[in-house]
Amino acid sequence: MSKRIKIKALLESNETNIDVTVKGWVRTFRNNQFIALNDGSTNNNVQVVVDFENTDAALLKRITTGAALSITGTVVESIGKGQKIDIKAKEIEILGDSDPEKYPLQPKKHSLEFLREIAHLRFRTNTFGAIFRVRNSLSFAIHKFFQERGFVYLHTPVITASDAEGAGETFHVTNFDLDNIPRTDTNEIDYKQDFFGKATNLTVSGQLEGELGAMALSDIYTFGPTFRAENSNTTRHLAEFWMIEPEMAFYDLDDNMDLAEGLLKYVIKYALDNNREDIEFLTQRLQEEEKQKPQNERSEMSLLEKLQFCLDNDFVRLTYTEAIDILKDSTPNKKKKFQYLVEGWGTDLQSEHERYLVEKHFKKPVILTDYPKEIKAFYMRQNDDGKTVRAMDILFPGIGEIVGGSQREERLEKLEQRMDEMGIPKDELWWYLDTRRFGACPHAGFGLGFERLVLFVTGMGNIRDVIPFPRFPKNAEF
């Protein structure tokens, strides 16, 4: 038996009249004669031609959708139209049967909702094969980008003791017997008896620890899972998601924005260069999906065009104050089409406002900066106007906020004052404040939501479809 070759490599080589072994799963078996075999290396199947008249009927019956096969045969030019080459099978081994009465995937279109219920099998579809190969590339490209720039990949803890960051509801971490939780004399939960001797939770952000690393290593990034116990039921939120959080010493907000924009363009280009076929497939998929929609809801650009456009154009940079002025003067605001009318300075922007700026007004990615301090986190550097902080959010069409970042407040008094105002316990964050006591310097960083990036690059609409096993309220299956 010849050495196994991956289907991607086989289809890319132009050799014929050689013997090869391929292993994979049956997508369809047509006419008792043609096996479409897929091994996940590419969306394209290889067509295996079976000499059914000289093959054991019992074996033929076991070639069913989903079955795992090992096939050895000769590569020949295909007589049919759909493909360049066929494999004329000499030897077919069934590695794993797949009962057609029970196997839920059929050679037909399935709804994304249905596939979400069988997430353990959805990898075997064209759409999800493409998505997860693209996800893999993006993940690799992120490391590549940072490594080429001398950043240190820092593993910040998944379990943390402080809930001081205010980045949302947390999941508790404990090894208490939940039916018998130790209590103090005053009937409060006695965390001293818990595993860590204090209340702990899953991290909502590695930023604060990341800053500690940057204050010695200069440039670091984290890339790991993050957890939010928010009861969010949207196409853009997960309870467990992956986030990239770079943190750079001696960066100001402009350096920060340059890095973020550079990173996004780099990884999108990497995916376009290395996953062309998958992105072309996803572009087609999106086009088919949009055919169902009314004309005015369809996007002007195809997925491929949208990604290329993103590479070819600078992101628009403007301040929160400028954005408010644009929104106040906008047609939907004047005609009262917004559900929340923009009247004054100081309130947070609603999704509809962000979408207007990105999708209607500028029609390209937008970086908003210098938000009112009241609507942003305590650690962001205060501007001299006393009203705004050096924050930046990158807004993408169809996704909304994909990056949130800021220049950090490095001045101890200013930081402590802000923590007092916002009720952040300084004693719990003594270690964070130490970086402002010893060798403080200007620095900045941001958080990039990885799944939101994958959403954008794959053109998918629901974040639950771009992570292998999504965790969200009322669902932790698989």
Next chain:
RNA sequence: UCCUGAAUAGCUCAGCCGGUUAGAGCAUCUGACUGUUAAUCAGAGGGUCGCUGGUUCGAGUCCAGCUUCAGGAGCCA
């Protein structure tokens, strides 16, 4: 969590104003055909109409509650 909508065969869906035995396409099975491209043709099997309760002579259909899902909003990445 809030708003809107949905839940009928393995999948996608139809089922009108409450009325006999709940339908279609695809999938599956059986047979035919054999260079197909989600093969084709003929036939067959397949249902606790999401759950609980209510109204009614009678409920897939009307009402209430619950569960889950989808889309939008909030929280955010």
